[in-house]
Amino acid sequence: MKHNRVLPTLVLTTTAVLATTPAAFATSTSEPTPSATAARTETPATDAGSVEITTKDPTGDVLSGATFLLLDSAGQESGSGKTDAQGKLTFPDLAPGIYRLKETASGSPLHDVVADQDVIVTPGATTRLMITDPFKAAKVFLQAKDDKTGKLLPGATVNIGTGDSTLLTLTTGTGSTASGELPVSSRKTEFWVKQIKAPAGYDLYKPSKTFTAGPGAPVTVTVTNAKTATNPKPTPSDKPTPKPTSTPPAPTDEPSSSPTGAPKPTQTDTSTPGTGSSSTGSPTVLAASTGDSAPAAPAGSLAHTGADTTAWIAGGAGLLVVVGAVTLVVTRRRGVAESEPDDISETI
Numbered sequence: 001m002k003h004n005r006v007l008p009t010l011v012l013t014t015t016a017v018l019a020t021t022p023a024a025f026a027t028s029t030s031e032p033t034p035s036a037t038a039a040r041t042e043t044p045a046t047d048a049g050s051v052e053i054t055t056k057d058p059t060g061d062v063l064s065g066a067t068f069l070l071l072d073s074a075g076q077e078s079g080s081g082k083t084d085a086q087g088k089l090t091f092p093d094l095a096p097g098i099y100r101l102k103e104t105a106s107g108s109p110l111h112d113v114v115a116d117q118d119v120i121v122t123p124g125a126t127t128r129l130m131i132t133d134p135f136k137a138a139k140v141f142l143q144a145k146d147d148k149t150g151k152l153l154p155g156a157t158v159n160i161g162t163g164d165s166t167l168l169t170l171t172t173g174t175g176s177t178a179s180g181e182l183p184v185s186s187r188k189t190e191f192w193v194k195q196i197k198a199p200a201g202y203d204l205y206k207p208s209k210t211f212t213a214g215p216g217a218p219v220t221v222t223v224t225n226a227k228t229a230t231n232p233k234p235t236p237s238d239k240p241t242p243k244p245t246s247t248p249p250a251p252t253d254e255p256s257s258s259p260t261g262a263p264k265p266t267q268t269d270t271s272t273p274g275t276g277s278s279s280t281g282s283p284t285v286l287a288a289s290t291g292d293s294a295p296a297a298p299a300g301s302l303a304h305t306g307a308d309t310t311a312w313i314a315g316g317a318g319l320l321v322v323v324g325a326v327t328l329v330v331t332r333r334r335g336v337a338e339s340e341p342d343d344i345s346e347t348i
Helices: 002-030 034-047 307-347
Strands: 049-056 067-071 077-082 088-094 097-105 117-121 126-132 138-146 157-162 165-171 177-182 189-197 209-213 218-225
Touching (some): 077 088, 117 126, 165 177, 209 218
Parallel strands (some): 049 126
Antiparallel strands (some): 067 077, 138 177, 157 165, 189 209
């Protein structure tokens, strides 16, 4: 009988041990340890980074009110905001990675925005960026005019620049104007303009002109040109007459029936007091000094000139001399003959 009571007790004990063992195993695998939970909650704070922006203009002045947008690598917005009075803006608690920074507004009517750029965020560090917003470009309008009439002229080409740099080249077109944009580095920037090609029919305007322009402000530049001086081509009616090859004879009062080729007699004032010479200017030819004058030529006829006239005058003068000499000799002899009887009578 004792043997039978012991067996059930042993079986029950063994069963109890087998039942409690699986329960203890399940508890140990399903509950996390306290140390593992703490590690997961601290990881984001340790790896986070940040981006800090400072915005200025080209002169170094800070720009407040500039608006920026930060996008992650997937294109999702990670932050946005405006710069404060010191021109600063911070994006905190950023996971490490590459972000895209976009400036959507400069907050100033004189400034433009910068191009988009990539920003790298490193764990536990702050990435600092200096943003320089450029001035807005100045708008320039070019026109060329006639210096006398003020008429607008097409075809004028100029270079515009500052210092030693040429920034813009403009040519007036069919509307006689041209326009472009000039980058400026301050609120008042000085530029020069020089014409390199004149309009057709006009002289080149050689001097350089200067002007000032501000950010985003329009300015008009005017160059003036003078017309090119040209000599007009002579028309057939304006052509000069051919130059004569020989000098024409001077006009005289002599009739046109003068023999061709006969030498013109020298007009010498041979009038003497008491001769009664005419005041008409007609020359008087003297035959000799004996008082006998040659017969005057008939009115309206031309006195004989040339070699024949000279011979006639010479022959006539010689004849008169001979006649005078003979007359003198005869007169003397006649006087001697008349005086001889007186001499003889006296002698006697």
